[in-house]
Amino acid sequence: MWEVVRxxxxxxxxxxxxxxxxDLMADWTQTVSSLVTIRRAxxxxxxxxxxxxxxxxxxxxxxxxxVKPILxxxxxxxxxxxxxxxxxxxxxxxxxxxxxxxxxNHVAYELVHWVRVxxxxxQAEAWLLAGETALDGAIHAPTTRSAVGVxxxxxxDALATVQPVQAAxxxxxxxxxxxxxxxxxxxxxxxxxxxxxxLPGPYADALLGNIRDLARAHQTTxxxxxxxRLGATRVDQAVMLQVGTAVRQLTGRPEPxxxxxxxxxxxxxxxxxxxxxxANLTGEPSAQPAxxxxxxxxxxxxxxxxxxxxxxxxxxxxxxARVEPEAAAPLEPRASAxxxxxxxxxxxxxxxxxxxxxxxxxxxxxxxxxxTADPANPPEILRGNDTSRWPxxxxxxxxxVTDMVASVLPMVYAQTRRTPNAAxxxxxxxxxxxxxxxxxxxxxxxxxGWASYAWMTVKHARMRGVDDSGxxxxxxxxxxxxxxxxxxxxxxxxxxxxxxxxxxxxxxxAITRALGQLPTSLREPLMASMxxxxxxxxxxxxxxxxxxxxxxxxxxxxxxxxxxxSRDARPWVPFDAGTDTVLGRxxxxxxxxxxxxxxxxxxxxxAR
Amino acid sequence: xxxxxxxxESIAKVDLLLGQATMLTADRWDDLAAMIHEAMGISLLMxxxxxxxxxxxxPGLTRLTALECVENALRExxxxxxxxxxxxxxxxxxxxxxxxxxxxxxxTIGRRG
Numbered sequence: 001m002w003e004v005v006r007x008x009x010x011x012x013x014x015x016x017x018x019x020x021x022x023d024l025m026a027d028w029t030q031t032v033s034s035l036v037t038i039r040r041a042x043x044x045x046x047x048x049x050x051x052x053x054x055x056x057x058x059x060x061x062x063x064x065x066x067v068k069p070i071l072x073x074x075x076x077x078x079x080x081x082x083x084x085x086x087x088x089x090x091x092x093x094x095x096x097x098x099x100x101x102x103x104x105n106h107v108a109y110e111l112v113h114w115v116r117v118x119x120x121x122x123q124a125e126a127w128l129l130a131g132e133t134a135l136d137g138a139i140h141a142p143t144t145r146s147a148v149g150v151x152x153x154x155x156x157d158a159l160a161t162v163q164p165v166q167a168a169x170x171x172x173x174x175x176x177x178x179x180x181x182x183x184x185x186x187x188x189x190x191x192x193x194x195x196x197x198x199l200p201g202p203y204a205d206a207l208l209g210n211i212r213d214l215a216r217a218h219q220t221t222x223x224x225x226x227x228x229r230l231g232a233t234r235v236d237q238a239v240m241l242q243v244g245t246a247v248r249q250l251t252g253r254p255e256p257x258x259x260x261x262x263x264x265x266x267x268x269x270x271x272x273x274x275x276x277x278x279a280n281l282t283g284e285p286s287a288q289p290a291x292x293x294x295x296x297x298x299x300x301x302x303x304x305x306x307x308x309x310x311x312x313x314x315x316x317x318x319x320x321a322r323v324e325p326e327a328a329a330p331l332e333p334r335a336s337a338x339x340x341x342x343x344x345x346x347x348x349x350x351x352x353x354x355x356x357x358x359x360x361x362x363x364x365x366x367x368x369x370x371x372t373a374d375p376a377n378p379p380e381i382l383r384g385n386d387t388s389r390w391p392x393x394x395x396x397x398x399x400x401v402t403d404m405v406a407s408v409l410p411m412v413y414a415q416t417r418r419t420p421n422a423a424x425x426x427x428x429x430x431x432x433x434x435x436x437x438x439x440x441x442x443x444x445x446x447x448x449g450w451a452s453y454a455w456m457t458v459k460h461a462r463m464r465g466v467d468d469s470g471x472x473x474x475x476x477x478x479x480x481x482x483x484x485x486x487x488x489x490x491x492x493x494x495x496x497x498x499x500x501x502x503x504x505x506x507x508x509x510a511i512t513r514a515l516g517q518l519p520t521s522l523r524e525p526l527m528a529s530m531x532x533x534x535x536x537x538x539x540x541x542x543x544x545x546x547x548x549x550x551x552x553x554x555x556x557x558x559x560x561x562x563x564x565x566s567r568d569a570r571p572w573v574p575f576d577a578g579t580d581t582v583l584g585r586x587x588x589x590x591x592x593x594x595x596x597x598x599x600x601x602x603x604x605x606x607a608r
Numbered sequence: 609x610x611x612x613x614x615x616x617e618s619i620a621k622v623d624l625l626l627g628q629a630t631m632l633t634a635d636r637w638d639d640l641a642a643m644i645h646e647a648m649g650i651s652l653l654m655x656x657x658x659x660x661x662x663x664x665x666x667p668g669l670t671r672l673t674a675l676e677c678v679e680n681a682l683r684e685x686x687x688x689x690x691x692x693x694x695x696x697x698x699x700x701x702x703x704x705x706x707x708x709x710x711x712x713x714x715x716t717i718g719r720r721g
Contacts, residue, residue, distance in 0.1 A: 173627060174652060174656075177627055177630055177631075177648055177652060178649075178652070180630055180631075180634055180645065181630075181645040181646075181648070181649060184636075184637060184641050184642060184645055185642070185645075187637045188637060188642065191637070212635070215634045215635060216634070216635065218631075218634060219631055219634040219635070222627065222628075222630075222631035222634075223631060223670075227624045227627070227628070227664075227665070227666065227669050237656065237659050240652075240655070240656035240659070241653075241656040241657060243652070243656070244649075244652045244653035244654075244655070244656030244657070245653060245656075247648075247649045247652050247653065248649045248650060248652070248653040248698075250649065251645050251646045251648070251649030251650075252646065252649070
């Protein structure tokens with residue numbers, strides 16, 4: 001079924017003289033339409049589906065105001081091959097839908113990436129990256145993002161924190177108690193899955209037996225801990241807070257939207273909350289064999305995740321298989337003559353007023369309803385709209401969502417500025433914002449609340465520390481430290497050779513002389529800056545505004561640069577470059593030599 | 609307005625009692641165990657957030673049954689000022705859970721089960 005698509009994808013990559021298109025974005029929009037048609041034929045498509053998010057992201061990319069037509073190899077042949085697949089899917093009820101959906105995601109992922117790297121417009125590219133991220137998450141996700149997954153990520157973090165203080169009884173007790181909760185939850189889910197036929201019987205029995213064994217071992221651990229000796233140091237308390245938070249997350253009531261399949265999947269993939277590590281932390285000998293067996297069973301699952309069957313969804317190709325030409329997926333804008341072209345209605349960052357947001361939410365809801373409703377029995381919201389207008393409503397709905405996201409785009413850039421993996425994080429935030437735009441209910445708060453809702457969504461996405469692929473992201477707002485190259489130094493010996501020492505001293509002497517020649521008004525802020533004081537503190541100490549302090553530091557550097565350049569013909573390396581080891585060491589030596597250089601701490605004030 | 613004092617020692621006692629109840633019901637896999645675990649999770653976080661300045665003892669803890677642990681924990685929780693709900697967002701949930709667990713345990717295993 002996918003053979004022609006595979007051949008066309010290969011041709012796209014290798015054809016030396018491919019047919020060209022003058023408007024890649026139009027080609028791509030049409031291709032997405034075919035992808036969505038196939039996805040629709042595979043079953044109902046929710047707004048959280050990666051293909052739905054791809055369609056929304058494509059709308060966002062296509063609507064970017066200043067995106068110019070892109071000359072590129074044409075996607076026409078791929079689109080035609082996909083259209084054939086769509087027909088195949090519609091006509092053949094006897095194929096593996098799960099496998100077809102996985103293949104579709106792969107094809108979409110490869111294609112959106114192909115288009116993205118050929119899109120020169122940064123904003124359009126960011127939209128496409130969002131679609132790519134959503135598909136990446138769906139393809140590579142160790143698990144669907146879920147509350148249990150977030151809880152387990154917190155648990156894993158807590159276990160890492162616990163290790164230096166694992167001997168403390170209060171910590172061992174908390175770890176055992178928390179893990180008992182995980183075991184109980186897994187036991188209940190495995191039991192339920194086995195009864196529903198979602199998990200092979202022997203596998204479920206083995207898992208249940210070992211869970212019980214490990215629980216008994218934890219019971220022994222707990223019975224040996226004397227509750228009267230549970231004093232905690234400050235360090236223990238800090239660790240306990242982290243463990244407690246994770247346990248609370250794990251023992252909270254399950255999200256009603258999380259299926260058994262999702263919860264059990266994430267627990268199995270986590271090796272049931274790192275059973276082996278927990279057994280080592282509690283130190284109970286009888287825990288280790290049971291934990292090792294659980295870990296092996298979890299590995300077995302990882303090797304064959306299809307052993308857990310999705311029992312929550314109907315497996316037989318009955319209701320979702322309705323694909324009739326007239327009820328097929330609404331085509332994307334530009335792909336259908338029936339859909340009027342939709343122009344961008346707002347520029348990114350536009351502050352929307354209440355009525356505008358209400359209007360966008362209304363368009364969005366109409367679009368979602370039109371995309372999923374049964375034409376024979378239209379829901380209340382679609383009454384009065386002829387079914388022939390539904391594709392237009394779907395397109396307008398997506399447009400409304402991209403407008404809502406576009407209105408808060410500056411937040412994404414504010415949150416990701418100077419962060420590690422900024423592009424990845426930004427892609428994830430686009431996905432989060434698209435989800436938020438679909439979820440936002442103006443009736444529950446007020447329409448103007450959209451900006452705050454979006455802001456909280458972006459903040460949470462960042463704080464949660466887990467992306468759609470289940471990858472734990474470091475919660476850090478500080479930039480990644482600059483790479484320091486070895487520059488030919490022998491890494492085995494940290495000591496500089498004697499020649500370097502002499503050279504360093506000359507460097508320091510030259511810098512000291514040059515500094516001495518600076519006027520006080522420039523020297524003081526520069527010295528304070530070299531000593532690592534933040535700009536705000538320097539400004540406060542010296543009684544300047546931050547911008548003045550910044551300007552004076554730059555001016556002082558300029559003076560030094562000129563002074564040293566006239567002394568030495570070598571190219572100047574700025575102080576803050578951080579990659580020149582000699583200069584770095586020279587600055588360090590200088591600071592040691594002049595610990596109380598014109599004070600950065602005392603006697604500063606506006607009078608100067 | 610005077611701020612309500614946080615009953616850190618009482619919280620530590622509840623944490624000990626519910627830890628013991630969890631241990632005693634570690635071989636149970638039903639919904640009741642899930643409720644005990646949830647209550648334990650709440651008390652564990654409360655105790656970690658508001659640690660007691662001195663070690664706390666519950667006399668005869670190791671001789672208590674699960675039901676007695678839950679009853680004692682519920683008694684402790686009932687002594688807490690309801691105004692603490694602002695500082696302990698899970699307080700209401702803990703009270704409800706403990707009452708439910710107590711009722712369930714009482715009906716399934718009898719008074720001295």
